[in-house]
Amino acid sequence: MSTRSHVAIIGGGWAGLACAVELSAAGVPVCVFEAAKQLGGRARRVEFEQFEGIEGIEGHAFDNGQHLLIGAYHETLRIMRQCDADPERLLQRRSLELDYPRQGFRIRLPRLPAPFHLALGLLTARGCPPREKWVAVRFIRALQASNYQLTDDISVAELLDRHRQRENLRRFLWEPLCLAALNTPPERASAQIFANVLREVLDGTRENSDLLLPQTDLSQIFPDPAARFITARGGEIRLSARVECIECCEQSLAINGERFEQAVIAAAPQHASSLLRHHAETRDIAALLDVYPFEPIGTVYLAYPESLRLSFPMLGMSGPLGQWVFDRSSQQPESANIVGCVLSAQGAWDERDNDSLATALHDELQQTLGRPLPEPNGYRVIRERRATFSCRPGLPRPPAKTALRGLWLAGDYVCAEYPATLEGAVRSGCRVARGILGEEESEG
Numbered sequence: 445m446s447t448r449s450h451v452a453i454i455g456g457g458w459a460g461l462a463c464a465v466e467l468s469a470a471g472v473p474v475c476v477f478e479a480a481k482q483l484g485g486r487a488r489r490v491e492f493e494q495f496e497g498i499e500g501i502e503g504h505a506f507d508n509g510q511h512l513l514i515g516a517y518h519e520t521l522r523i524m525r526q527c528d529a530d531p532e533r534l535l536q537r538r539s540l541e542l543d544y545p546r547q548g549f550r551i552r553l554p555r556l557p558a559p560f561h562l563a564l565g566l567l568t569a570r571g572c573p574p575r576e577k578w579v580a581v582r583f584i585r586a587l588q589a590s591n592y593q594l595t596d597d598i599s600v601a602e603l604l605d606r607h608r609q610r611e612n613l614r615r616f617l618w619e620p621l622c623l624a625a626l627n628t629p630p631e632r633a634s635a636q637i638f639a640n641v642l643r644e645v646l647d648g649t650r651e652n653s654d655l656l657l658p659q660t661d662l663s664q665i666f667p668d669p670a671a672r673f674i675t676a677r678g679g680e681i682r683l684s685a686r687v688e689c690i691e692c693c694e695q696s697l698a699i700n701g702e703r704f705e706q707a708v709i710a711a712a713p714q715h716a717s718s719l720l721r722h723h724a725e726t727r728d729i730a731a732l733l734d735v736y737p738f739e740p741i742g743t744v745y746l747a748y749p750e751s752l753r754l755s756f757p758m759l760g761m762s763g764p765l766g767q768w769v770f771d772r773s774s775q776q777p778e779s780a781n782i783v784g785c786v787l788s789a790q791g792a793w794d795e796r797d798n799d800s801l802a803t804a805l806h807d808e809l810q811q812t813l814g815r816p817l818p819e820p821n822g823y824r825v826i827r828e829r830r831a832t833f834s835c836r837p838g839l840p841r842p843p844a845k846t847a848l849r850g851l852w853l854a855g856d857y858v859c860a861e862y863p864a865t866l867e868g869a870v871r872s873g874c875r876v877a878r879g880i881l882g883e884e885e886s887e888g
């Protein structure tokens with residue numbers, strides 16, 4: 445196979461762009477087709493002209509949803525550097541800290557070499573008795589002893605039950621980690637994928653467990669630099685260019701009237717399926733994706749009349765609706781009066797209208813901080829209905845290489861060892877690029 449072949453990439457999210465960057469770096473001409481007016485897919489900047497309640501919020505950058513990266517996102521950090529997007533400048537690195545001020549729970553991993561950071565972090569955690577810490581150590585050691593491989597994939601709730609994780613560490617450490625990483629409640633989340641995430645976070649170096657908080661909008665973190673990198677190497681990016689079907693003709697694939705030797709579908713599962721169902725070779729994958737379960741994510745930005753600095757850029761809210769609140773000033777100093785509340789997975793929040801959601805989260809925020817706050821003077825709610833696939837036990841994932849000659853799949857759902865995350869998307873895109881370049885057998 446010629447490594448000089450012209451490759452079409454359908455979808456300009458983080459997976460498609462990672463694939464395009466890798467191929468461009470190797471001198472392969474690429475053409476990225478993106479249906480939307482902008483790149484980034486589910487992790488992008490959004491422009492608001494106003495909040496509900498206040499006019500004029502120019503100068504503030506917002507995202508379609510608050511995102512958090514971790515130090516174990518090695519492929520994401522590598523590909524950012526490749527595009528001259530410096531992670532040290534664009535992401536604020538903080539030691540892992542989970543802080544629930546209202547419940548008096550806090551765990552912070554100190555800057556010590558692994559595994560001492562974990563040992564001391566657990567030992568000094570506030571809001572849980574020593575007995576619980578000891579049971580948690582036994583749980584981690586059991587996972588390590590099995591090399592994080594479970595004999596059968598069960599739910600995270602069942603895994604925690606089996607290892608007697610029942611009290612505050614379950615409520616404020618394991619369950620929030622599960623919801624944050626898998627965007628799936630512990631009762632229906634895959635224990636094996638959770639174990640894979642824990643392996644990445646807890647094993648290896650201390651830096652793997654660091655929180656990386658965006659210092660600017662998501663588009664500037666990767667999609668914009670990636671686009672510059674691709675076009676500087678002769679690649680093309682076409683916006684508002686939806687691909688409706690892929691036709692096979694002779695030895696090539698025809699897309700929107702042009703021929704390509706290879707094509708990568710880097711769209712979300714529900715969009716990939718509509719392109720796959722037309723071909724006998726890929727109909728089984730389309731059928732699989734058609735029944736994929738999804739989970740939503742809500743982000744509620746609350747604007748206050750005055751600055752609202754939080755003690756840590758991200759605090760646990762512990763519901764009943766909100767899970768985390770983010771201090772937007774860590775992203776943009778001029779946004780010190782704006783916080784972003786995150787609502788993960790299906791739940792009661794999704795049935796509320798925007799007004800009552802904003803009011804309820806304002807109340808929860810006062811309880812979290814333990815002090816009265818002025819009434820917000822504006823809010824904005826973003827609901828991503830299919831934010832991620834629901835990461836359930838045994839959820840089948842398709843291989844990256846399809847049975848249709850020259851057709852590949854990339855996207856967070858293709859990265860079999862990971863939940864729906866930026867890192868999963870980037871890993872899958874990079875793997876497909878390596879597969880096209882003939883460097884590895886890419887199987888997802």
Ligand SMILES: Cc1cc2nc3c(=O)[nH]c(=O)nc-3n(C[C@H](O)[C@H](O)[C@H](O)COP(=O)(O)OP(=O)(O)OC[C@H]3O[C@@H](n4cnc5c(N)ncnc54)[C@H](O)[C@@H]3O)c2cc1C
Pocket residue numbers: 454455456457458459460477478479480483484485486487508509510511512513685686687688710711712715716741742743828830831832854855856857864865866867869
């Ligand atoms: C609100 C929210 C919060 C999140 N928080 C986090 C977080 O904190 N940390 C984390 O790691 N992950 C988080 N995620 C998950 C992460 O954003 C996704 O896993 C990742 O962005 C998926 O990237 P992707 O490239 O696989 O797919 P997508 O981003 O869906 O990209 C697919 C692209 O393909 C385009 N497309 C679709 N069909 C076609 C077509 N026919 N022709 C042309 N283009 C097409 C789409 O417009 C889109 O741009 C969050 C997601 C959401 C929605």
